Amino acid sequence: MSDGVAMPRDGKGAARGRRAPLSSLWLLAPAAVLFLFVFILPVGEVALWSVQGEAGLSAENYEAALGAGPYRTILFGTLQLSFGVACACILVGYPAAYFLASRPPRNRTLLLLLILTPLWVSVLVRTFGWIVVLGREGLVNSMLIGIGAVDGPLQMLYTRGAVYIAMVQVLLPVAILVMFSTMTTINRSLLMASRILGASPWRGFVHIFLPLSAGGAVNAWMLTFVLALGFFITPALVGGPKETMIANLIATQITLTLDWGLGSALGMVLVVAGFAVVGAIALLFRRVTGLSGHGGSR
Template sequence: MQRFGSLLLLPGLALIATFLVVPSVDTLLSSAFDPEFSAKHFIALWERTAYFQVLARTITVALVVAFLCALIGYPIAYYISQQPPKTQVWLLYLFLIPMWMSALIRSYVWIVLIGREGIVNNVLMSISLIDTPLKMMYTTGAVYIAMVQIMLPIQVFNSYSAMKDVDPDLIRAARVLGARPGQAMRRVFLPLSIQGTSTGAAIVFMMSTGFFVTPALVGGRQDIMLGNLITFHVERMNPGFAAALGIALLASALIGVIFIKKMGSLIARKLV
């Protein structure tokens, strides 16, 4: 029986090897063998501080997006989890539907909304709140808004899943033992659900590090991310250096994921 259970892991392991391990190893080999073994691409990356600035900006943007998604998504997920089952299904559908749309399309929508002649500026000018259009496009704020809107459903689903795993009897037991509603929420519900929230934030962070279309569409020159540079070098037929940038991004993203998970565990322990 135990051997049969181990066999069930094989399809998942095969998928991980095919779509994660093999591409990562191939990227590493491409960065180190161009065509012979050399560390020239990593040396060039180390010597060009501009690339480190872009890498730092990429990680910073991803961390901010992950934090905002966790901050906004947690109360939304909690509200959904407290609704009747049928209402929960429909509310989850509202977050699921945008995920079926391309991130490119959702990024273009923000151009229509917050562009110089977009809907927001037209409405504000029509009600005389402003005299001239506000500059909302091609700013860092626009990048954050667009990326949070794209990634928020992932955070909500992860937080909601963690909350549904919390046994309601534990909350009732805390109330019976004299805990006030706020205490039961802080000392029981939050620590048990925060791990799912940190997992969602880690996923959002990891995916956000790879964004390049959205910053290119709604951000300015100061908002270029490492994905844009990787695309640039691939188009310029410089795959070795592009692979080195990819390895640097992957290593930084893994460190960020570990940091987020550690912070989630630390917060959970502090709340108990």
């Protein structure tokens, strides 16, 4: 007699089940080809340039990039600035993403439009806007002088603070959208169940919603950090000489001094340093929280 469980007569069904995922790999072919030609091959060529010296293959470009001197200092400064900008985007963007995710679906369209609007404006235009706002005769100084808070204009432009403000303003919509997409997938019935069991709204948020949305916050941090590493226009316009980013140095080596070897080495060092920081943060997040990057348990 049958026990109610249909058993396959042979292993063909199981074999077909195992082959099904493999047969769909061709769907990745366009993306794989694009990734190969627009990333792998260019980066590989840059890596070859970085090890070419006057006498053939040499590590002199990396010695100049990583040795004691301005290049290493600027590299560390770039990593520090990008780290701080990414953290600021998460701190400012998380409440906005939470508010957006908690709205009824019919009310989200206008809010999403307001968040997406800055992305339609060029980064160059937005940066020039901060020059108008933070300049010695800009809007902020005019208001402070007008209300008698200061006697003269403050030096707000060409400072580290101006670079932070401008970069956070550019990257904040990206962070909000990444965290919002994660928050909308969280089952809100879990919060309702916690309320039924006697938990306060704050306790339910801390113990349920926050852990489930932490993966999205980490993903948003990593994305904004990587984008901040390559910033060029914004630090050049609102930052002083001390706020030079490694991207500015790379552009100088390639376009002015025509030292393609050193410029390529600086670029490869930046890529490796970015991968190392992102990998370390992802590993630390998984080890500390026991959650995957998608907010679920491993």
